[in-house]
Amino acid sequence: MEAYALGPARRGRRRTWAVGSLLSWAAIFLFISAFLVRVPSSVGHLVRLPRAFRLTKDSVKIVGSTSFPVKVYVMLHQKSPHVLCVTQQLRNAELIDPSFQWYGPKGKVVSGNRTAQITSTGSLVFQNFEESMSGIYTCFLEYKPTVEEIVKRLQLKYAIYAYREPHYYYQFTARYHAAPCNSIYNISFEKKLLQILSKLLLDLSCEISLLKSECHHVKMQRAGLQNELFFAFSVSSLDTEKGPKPCTDHNCEPSKRLFKAKNLIERFFNQQVEILGRRAEQLPQIYYIEGTLQMVWINRCFPGYGMNIQQHPKCPECCVICSPGSYNPRDGIHCLQCNSSLVYGAKTCL
Numbered sequence: 623m624e625a626y627a628l629g630p631a632r633r634g635r636r637r638t639w640a641v642g643s644l645l646s647w648a649a650i651f652l653f654i655s656a657f658l659v660r661v662p663s664s665v666g667h668l669v670r671l672p673r674a675f676r677l678t679k680d681s682v683k684i685v686g687s688t689s690f691p692v693k694v695y696v697m698l699h700q701k702s703p704h705v706l707c708v709t710q711q712l713r714n715a716e717l718i719d720p721s722f723q724w725y726g727p728k729g730k731v732v733s734g735n736r737t738a739q740i741t742s743t744g745s746l747v748f749q750n751f752e753e754s755m756s757g758i759y760t761c762f763l764e765y766k767p768t769v770e771e772i773v774k775r776l777q778l779k780y781a782i783y784a785y786r787e788p789h790y791y792y793q794f795t796a797r798y799h800a801a802p803c804n805s806i807y808n809i810s811f812e813k814k815l816l817q818i819l820s821k822l823l824l825d826l827s828c829e830i831s832l833l834k835s836e837c838h839h840v841k842m843q844r845a846g847l848q849n850e851l852f853f854a855f856s857v858s859s860l861d862t863e864k865g866p867k868p869c870t871d872h873n874c875e876p877s878k879r880l881f882k883a884k885n886l887i888e889r890f891f892n893q894q895v896e897i898l899g900r901r902a903e904q905l906p907q908i909y910y911i912e913g914t915l916q917m918v919w920i921n922r923c924f925p926g927y928g929m930n931i932q933q934h935p936k937c938p939e940c941c942v943i944c945s946p947g948s949y950n951p952r953d954g955i956h957c958l959q960c961n962s963s964l965v966y967g968a969k970t971c972l
Contacts, residue, residue, distance in 0.1 A: 683745075685710045686778030691758060695937045696751040698786045705780055707744035707761035718766035720744065727757035753926070756784045756943050756966040784967070785940040787876065788921045788929075789953055791858035792884055793833070796891065797914040798851040801907050803837035808851055811908050816855070822890060827860045828883045850911070856920075857883050884917065891915045925950055926967035928957035943967045 683704045686692050696702040706713065707722045722744030724731035733740035737755065739747045744763070748755060763776040801807040812835050820830045834854035841847050859876035894910045923929060923941035928950045931938040944950050944957035949968035951958075960971035 684780075685713055686761065686780060688776060688778065691779040691781045693934065693936065694780050694782045695785050695934070695940060695942065696748060696755075696782060698753065698784045699750055702746075702748035702751055702782075704741070704745040704747055705759070705761075705782070707746070707763050707778060709776070709778070715767075718769055720763065720765040723762045724759060725762075726755070726759045731759070751784055753784050753943060753967045756782060758782075783934070783937075783945075784943045785937060786924065786927060788939070788941050788955075789858070789924055790877070790880070790919065790921045791856050792880060792917050793854065793856050793920055794887065794915065794917045795852070795854045796916075797911045798853070799905075799907075799909050799911060800837055800849040800851040803839065803849055807908065808837055812851070812853070815853070819855070819887065819890070822886055823857065823883045826879045826883050826886075828879055829858050829860050831856045831858070851908070857887065888915070921955060922953040923950060923955050925952055925969045929955050930957065 683706055684692060684694055685706050686709055688709060694703070694705055707724070708717075722740065724740060724746050731738050731740065731746065737748060737750055737752070739749065741747065744761065746759065746761070759780045759782055761778045761780075763778065764773055766773055798811075800811075812832075816830060816832055823830065832853075832855050834852065836852045838850055838852060839847055840850050857880065859879050891910060895912045898905065898909055921929075921939075926949070927941040927943055928948070929939065929941060933945075934940065934942050941955075943966050944963075945966060946964050946968075947959065947961060948957035949960045949963045949971050950956070951969055951971075958971070960968065963971055
């Protein structure tokens with residue numbers, strides 16, 4: 623698991639704990655619910671994007687080599703760059719009577735089907751790249767440098783890999799002063815808090831998942847023994863087609879939606895501190911402890927995919943399909959070695 627720390631571990635000053643009445647406990651729910659009207663619908667943009675987003679835009683045309691297979695990366699279910707059946711030296715040269723034949727993992731590639739096309743100049747283009755299309759592709763090129771010369775023949779190999787965006791998400795932790803640990807109020811508060819956070823992120827097609835909710839007794843230096851709720855939850859992006867609204871512009875990218883979600887959650891907890899600081903009456907029984915919100919950014923790959931900067935230096939932050947001889951059974955970030963695995967994208971070692 624790869625995680626990037628995004629916030630300092632600063633613990634703010636603690637308030638003296640006091641047991642409030644049932645009305646005080648209910649008041650904090652009203653305060654949290656009322657906060658929703660103060661939060662704008664969107665904030666900011668994510669500056670750091672996975673490098674994978676720019677692969678097919680920057681590498682629209684890829685040339686071959688007679689010395690080694692050239693690696694090509696195609697995002698799953700997307701159109702591929704143009705894979706040219708020429709070397710860099712021949713790219714701008716005149717070729718007399720050229721002919722091109724492409725062969726892939728399933729035999730000869732025939733132009734005009736739904737998934738692959740061979741252009742008039744011999745370029746191979748995939749329209750909707752699937753996992754099963756990953757593998758070694760060979761182009762046989764025949765041409766004459768001039769009319770008088772004999773036919774020359776070249777064999778160019780390409781290793782074409784499917785890749786997909788990492789399954790990245792934020793993981794948050796926060797702490798609350800709590801009712802006694804055996805109190806049903808803590809359970810009710812946990813459910814209410816998750817409902818409000820889910821509603822807060824509704825328009826961003828992001829999902830809140832509770833990872834941990836535990837009540838512990840904490841001894842304070844001057845305030846004695848306190849009851850505290852330890853929350854841990856994750857925020858991940860849903861597929862845009864599964865969201866409540868259709869999403870069609872560039873702001874639909876999962877990384878941008880997650881960054882907006884992070885800003886909303888930070889503001890949500892910060893405003894709890896501000897509003898509680900202005901209270902003149904007794905503190906409620908359950909309230910957020912200032913400075914305890916922390917978050918990390920986590921990258922993971924889907925089963926059958928992994929990151930490998932040594933094997934794929936041109937796609938270091940991509941989740942690339944596992945090559946034969948490797949597999950990924952779960953949402954880790956690396957393909958594991960498995961000599962008996964003979965297919966691309968293996969999820970088990972057989």
